[in-house]
Structure formats: structure tokens, C-alpha cells
Amino acid sequence: MTSSTRTSRFRGGRSDAAAAEELGLTVHDVARDLRRDVADVRLPLSIDGAQEAAASRDRLLAQLDEHLLPRLAELSSPAVVVVAGxxxxxxxxxxxxxxxxxxxEAGVLRPTTREPVLAFNPADADVIADGPVTELSRVIHHDGVPRGTALxxxxxxxSFVQENRSIAQQLLEGADLWLFVTTASRYGDALPWQALARATERGASVAMVLNRVPQADLTTIRGDLMARLRAHGMTDTPLFVVPDVGPHEGLLEESVVRQIKRWLHMLAGPDRSRAVVVRTLKGSLAALPGWVTSLADAVEAQAxxxxxxxxxxxxxxxxxxxxxRDAVAAGVVAGASVEARxxxxxxxxxxxxVKVRGDRARSSRRAGRTRSEALEVLRDDVEAAAxxxxxxxxxxxxERLRALLGGPAAPAGGPYALPDAEERATARGETTSSTVAQWAAGADDRVAALLGPEPAAPVRAAAKAFGERGLATLLLxxxxxxDDAARLLDRVVADVASEPVAALREDLADRAALVVGAEIDAVRARLDSPDLADDAATALRLRLAELRRLT
Known part of the structure; x- marks a missing residue:
């Protein structure tokens, strides 16, 4: 059967049992792949909407982990009805x-519900599935729970206890149906409507209990609450009203909760409770494309x-x-330290x-070795100056990049692109030390080339007067x-030195450009992360297409 055929049948009004079977067989793999790709999403740049998108990603992961994946993996488990508020x-x-x-536990001390309680009918013991809800709760068997549901x-x-608030949110994500409890005095507070908006956002099935309603105000309050539900697009939400019975301890009278119990029994039984599960799954799955689209848009905005x-x-x-390059070409690298040396x-x-007769330096080899050894400290000074x-x-x-990307006028996300300052200083020091050593070795190579099979007489004489390494130092x-080194070379090797000196200066300029490029590259390396690639949202777009085919 093709995916298009499956989709057509799914939308064509088949039985909930058949739809549930299809949900388990076709959507679980897509949801599992979606979970993997959503978990891989990183939004490193602090741009507009990034923080909200990260929070949405975390909620989507929670929905997949707490409800969709466990439920798709075990459709026969009782429908979980969470009492929240x-x-x-x-x-x-x-x-x-x-x-x-x-x-x-119930009472006047807050918070009273310290430990979640999950109750299900003993007849459902064989089909209750372990998952986030059972792991977070104290699980009990109770004959008062209708078959096929878990309360x-x-x-x-x-709750003023952070752990309680976090657990409450996890349990809500894991439930198949919310039974949201508020009171006549607090139904207009922001919290109930924020929670209901979250339920609607993820496509959850919701029922509402309006508790402690004074008889005299029942009609007015009920009408106002119904209007609010319609305004929030929740016209089909069941609403139960529990009258105010005044101060009391223990259980409410049977007559007070009879309507809610009747409704729960209407959901009971494997087939009817399966309908609740499938309706919520359909709603949750239908909500996923909007979430994934927003997340993919956020990833592309990062790119x-x-x-x-x-x-x-x-x-x-x-x-x-x-x-x-200009700093090197200007011939100011040597500076005062080299002049002093x-x-x-x-x-x-x-x-x-050194004496020069004709076009040749005159010196003994012993004197040349002495000069070569003396020139070693000059070589050190030249390398240090470079x-x-x-x-x-x-x-x-x-410094320029830090001002550009991290200053008051920096573009959105700019600070992220800046590497650690200490790490850059260390890397720069290692790079320049290595590149200058290579540059200096290039001078030795050039002298060796000048002293090839048939060296010019002035070059051979200069190598004798200063040693090969000493002559390379003069070139450097x-x-x-x-200027002093340049004048000496002009005396002992005339025009022969001009080409290697110019080549060494150009080489040093190239290396200076590479050092500068390394600073740019360090920033680009931060921005060349796979999380910021042009195709970073491709996996999410693929999952989105799969979801749209299956829902």
C-alpha cells in the first residue's frame, strides 16, 4: 500500500481501531526519526526568535518523549486522564x-500533591505500559477506575516547588486527556488559559472542571467561562460544574461528582478508550507540522x-x-633592536x-667562521622582530573583528562568531613562531641555491667570509x-643579493597575510558549523513532508 493510499484511507473516516493500528505501524517510525532530528537542532546565534525557537524545540522533544512515542509504541495501554490545575x-x-x-493526599497545606498518583483498573494490569507517566508516579490498582482508562x-x-512544577508539565505532556480543574474565583487567572493554550497547541483532548461555584452565581460564571472557551477555539470542550459545598474534609458527595464519573465511564472499555487515545494522537500529530515548520524556519534564519x-x-x-603586506614591504620589520645589535x-x-678587492670579499675561513658565529645573535633578533x-x-x-562583531553596533549573532581570546593568542604565537622559522630556513635554501654547481665568484667569496649561514642571516x-646589512651585501656580492632579498621580503609579506587570514579563518570556523549550514534544516523539512503524508 502506498503512503498516499494510507493517507486517503486514514482521512476517509475508518474506525478508530483501524486508525490506531495504522498510527502504530506508519507514524511511529516517522515520529522516532523526527525526535532524532529535532534533538540535533542547535541554535547558536542569538538572533531574534532564537530563544523562543529553542524553547519550542524543548517542548516538542518533551511531547515526543512523554506522549507521542510511548503512546505510538503501545496503543493498547489505557487512556491516561490527568487531573491538573x-x-x-x-x-x-x-x-x-x-x-x-x-x-x-489532600488538605489545606501547600503543596499537598507531593507525589503523583496513577490509578488504573486491575483488569488492565496486563496492558498498562511502562513509560514516563508510570516512572514519575506512584502506581496503584483501583476498582474505581473505569476499565480502559488510567486516572x-x-x-x-x-507549585512553589520547582520540582513539582516540572513533574506536572511532564505528566501533562504524557497524558491522553486533560481534566483541567479551576475554581469560580480563579478561572480568569492567566495560568489556566496558558495551560489550555499549551494543550491546544499540541492537539491534546481537554475537559474542564469549574469547582466551588456558588449556586447564586452559577449561571453567570458558567456563561462567562463558556464564552472564554469559545474565544479560545475550544467550543467542543466538555465543561463540568461542581457547586460550592462550603468548608469540608474528606470526599465530596456522590451527587456532586456523578456527572464527571458518568463521563469517565463513557470513555471506558478498550474500544471507547482507544478512541480517546486516537483522537489525541490525531490532534498531536496534526499540530506537529506547525511546530516543525517554525523550528525549520528558525534553523534557516540561523543559516x-x-x-x-x-x-x-x-x-x-x-x-x-x-x-x-605594506608593513613588511615598507622595510621596517628590523626596527631598533636589529640596528642596535x-x-x-x-x-x-x-x-x-671585510676587505673587498675587485668584486670579491677577502677573508680566511677561520675569520669567516668567527663572523658566522657572531651573526647568530643577529639572526635571532631578526626572527624575533619578524x-x-x-x-x-x-x-x-x-581587535578589529572583536569591535566589529562584539561591540555596541555588532550585528545579531556576532559575538558567537568570536573565538576565545586566550586560545587565539596562543594559536597566533605558535603560528608566527613556526612561519618565521620557515621564512628563515628559506634564506638558507637561497644561499645553497646561489652556491650551486657553478657559483659566481663573489658569492663563493662571501660564503667564505661570513659562512653560508652567516650570509643567509645578512639576507634576512x-x-x-x-640598511646596514643591505649595504654590506652590496659591497660583497653586488647585484647578486638583490633578487634573494626581494624574494625573502615578498615571502615574509605573504606569511604576514597568512597570519591575518588565520584570524579571519578562526571566525569563519565558528560560522562554518553544520548547525549554521545552508542545508541545516533539510532533515526537518524531510520529516515535515513525511508527517504531512501520514496525517
């Missing part, structure tokens, strides 16, 4: 009176915001790279007092902006 509404007294025995007394929805942030960040890259070496090691320059370029970009210093 606010503090002092008389829920537990009504509950006990319906059973004809005090099984749930649940829940904690106060507005759109991330795209805007990426564009904003990417727009910073060209100017940042140019600034970093050069003066020191000139005085103590005489590195710049590392400071690259680090400063990266830090400048990070000149590329970093040391």
Missing part, C-alpha cells in the same frame, strides 16, 4: 472523590544570519592583508669590516629592512 483548585479532593477513596493526579502547575556574518568578516580580509657586532666582531611584526598584524585584525636582515 493550579494550587488550591481542589484537584486531589476531586480525584479521591472520583475513586471513592482517599488515595492521594492521574498531578502536582500543582504553579541566513551566519551567511551575513561571513560576508561581513570576509569583507575585512583584503584591507587587513594589504595592511600586513648591528652596531654591537660592528664594534666587537667587525662583521662589516615574529613581533606578524603577531601585531594578527592581533590588530583580531636586509629583507627585514636593515
Amino acid at each position: 493550579s494550587t488550591g483548585a481542589g484537584k486531589s479532593t476531586l480525584y479521591n472523590s472520583l475513586l471513592g477513596e482517599e488515595v492521594s 492521574l493526579d498531578a502536582p500543582d502547575l504553579d 541566513e544570519a551566519a551567511t551575513s556574518l561571513r560576508r561581513l568578516v570576509d569583507a575585512e580580509l583584503p584591507a587587513a592583508e594589504k595592511l600586513a 648591528w652596531r654591537e657586532l660592528s664594534g666587537t666582531a667587525g662583521v662589516d669590516r 615574529q613581533r611584526t606578524l603577531t601585531a598584524s594578527g592581533a590588530r585584525v583580531e 636582515a636586509a629583507a627585514a629592512g636593515s
Whole structure:
């Protein structure tokens, strides 16, 4: 049978038993897959609607976990009727009176319902299914519960004990039918209507008990409440009125609760209670597409915001790279520290007092080794200066990004895109240290290339006067902006040094641009999360299509 045929028959008014069978066979898998995909949803950007969407996601998960999945897995379990309401509404007294025995604690102290009580007929012992409702409640067998139903007394929805409020909400999500209890003095409060709105939102079946109604005001209050129900789209909601019997202890008179008991017995029996289950399931399933659509829209809004942030960040890259390159190209990397070191070496090691005759430096190998060893400290200073320059370029970009994404005028979701400052500082230090070491090694490679199979005589003589590593250090210093090193190279190797010096400076500029790019990449990495991808809502849209085919 195709899905379209199943849908057609489901909508065509088959018996509840047949519909229940189809619900169990066809929708459970879809609901299970939906639960998995909803649980995977993350909304990391603090944009408009994100907080509300996250709360809706949590409620949808609760509905799936507490009601839909357990119920779809076990359709034959009795229909759970939860007695719910606010503090002092008389829920537990009504509950006990319906059973004809005090099984749930009732009294004037609040909160009275500390432990939920789930009662079902002993004849249903073989079909009662374990699940969230049974796990949270004290389960009892009671002959006063009509066959095919289970009666649940829940904690106060507005209990001042947080745990009680949470349990009450879980139990409401797990019920097949709500028997909502309010009073003549409190039915206009916000809480009853917020709870009923939640029930309507998830498609739950609801009945209402208006408790403690003075006889003189019965007609007026009943009419007002009916008007409110119609205004909330609840015209088919059964309404039971319990008159005010004044101060009392113990159970209510049989005549007071007879109408509600009769209604519960009308729901009794496997087939009739199954109808309640299926009606609520149909309502819950019909409500799912709206929830899933809203959640998918929220996920796509996150992706759109991330795209805007990426564009904003990417727009910073060209100017940042140019600034970093210009800092190197200007030849100011060496700075005062390298100049000071050069003066020191000139005085103590005489590195710049090499004799040149014709176009060649004149020096012994021993003197060359001495100069090479002396130049090691200059190499260290040049590398340190280059590392400071690259680090400063990266830090400048990070500071700009933090102002752009985390400042007073930051776009929605911007702060999320900023990586941890300490982690960035550590990563930047490691990156610049590594990249400068590679840059310096490039100078050694260039000297080795100049001293290839047939080196020029001036190069061979310069390598003898300074050592190969010392000559590479002079190239690095000149590329970093040391005029003293550049003049010395011009003396000993003439035009041969110009190309490797220019290439080393360009290489350092490229590496500075890479350091800057790493700051941009760190932000993009935050925004390139699968949760912010353009197709992040695809799974939800697929589940939505499946739901629409099956409901």
C-alpha cells in the first residue's frame, strides 16, 4: 500500500481501531526519526526568535518523549486522564472523590500533591505500559477506575516547588486527556488559559472542571467561562460544574461528582478508550507540522544570519592583508633592536669590516667562521622582530573583528562568531613562531641555491667570509629592512643579493597575510558549523513532508 493510499484511507473516516493500528505501524517510525532530528537542532546565534525557537524545540522533544512515542509504541495501554490545575483548585479532593477513596493526599497545606498518583483498573494490569507517566508516579490498582482508562493526579502547575512544577508539565505532556480543574474565583487567572493554550497547541483532548461555584452565581460564571472557551477555539470542550459545598474534609458527595464519573465511564472499555487515545494522537500529530515548520524556519534564519556574518568578516580580509603586506614591504620589520645589535657586532666582531678587492670579499675561513658565529645573535633578533611584526598584524585584525562583531553596533549573532581570546593568542604565537622559522630556513635554501654547481665568484667569496649561514642571516636582515646589512651585501656580492632579498621580503609579506587570514579563518570556523549550514534544516523539512503524508 502506498503512503498516499494510507493517507486517503486514514482521512476517509475508518474506525478508530483501524486508525490506531495504522498510527502504530506508519507514524511511529516517522515520529522516532523526527525526535532524532529535532534533538540535533542547535541554535547558536542569538538572533531574534532564537530563544523562543529553542524553547519550542524543548517542548516538542518533551511531547515526543512523554506522549507521542510511548503512546505510538503501545496503543493498547489505557487512556491516561490527568487531573491538573493550579494550587488550591481542589484537584486531589476531586480525584479521591472520583475513586471513592482517599488515595492521594489532600488538605489545606501547600503543596499537598507531593507525589503523583496513577490509578488504573486491575483488569488492565496486563496492558498498562511502562513509560514516563508510570516512572514519575506512584502506581496503584483501583476498582474505581473505569476499565480502559488510567486516572492521574498531578502536582500543582504553579507549585512553589520547582520540582513539582516540572513533574506536572511532564505528566501533562504524557497524558491522553486533560481534566483541567479551576475554581469560580480563579478561572480568569492567566495560568489556566496558558495551560489550555499549551494543550491546544499540541492537539491534546481537554475537559474542564469549574469547582466551588456558588449556586447564586452559577449561571453567570458558567456563561462567562463558556464564552472564554469559545474565544479560545475550544467550543467542543466538555465543561463540568461542581457547586460550592462550603468548608469540608474528606470526599465530596456522590451527587456532586456523578456527572464527571458518568463521563469517565463513557470513555471506558478498550474500544471507547482507544478512541480517546486516537483522537489525541490525531490532534498531536496534526499540530506537529506547525511546530516543525517554525523550528525549520528558525534553523534557516540561523543559516541566513551566519551567511551575513561571513560576508561581513570576509569583507575585512583584503584591507587587513594589504595592511600586513605594506608593513613588511615598507622595510621596517628590523626596527631598533636589529640596528642596535648591528652596531654591537660592528664594534666587537667587525662583521662589516671585510676587505673587498675587485668584486670579491677577502677573508680566511677561520675569520669567516668567527663572523658566522657572531651573526647568530643577529639572526635571532631578526626572527624575533619578524615574529613581533606578524603577531601585531594578527592581533590588530583580531581587535578589529572583536569591535566589529562584539561591540555596541555588532550585528545579531556576532559575538558567537568570536573565538576565545586566550586560545587565539596562543594559536597566533605558535603560528608566527613556526612561519618565521620557515621564512628563515628559506634564506638558507637561497644561499645553497646561489652556491650551486657553478657559483659566481663573489658569492663563493662571501660564503667564505661570513659562512653560508652567516650570509643567509645578512639576507634576512636586509629583507627585514636593515640598511646596514643591505649595504654590506652590496659591497660583497653586488647585484647578486638583490633578487634573494626581494624574494625573502615578498615571502615574509605573504606569511604576514597568512597570519591575518588565520584570524579571519578562526571566525569563519565558528560560522562554518553544520548547525549554521545552508542545508541545516533539510532533515526537518524531510520529516515535515513525511508527517504531512501520514496525517
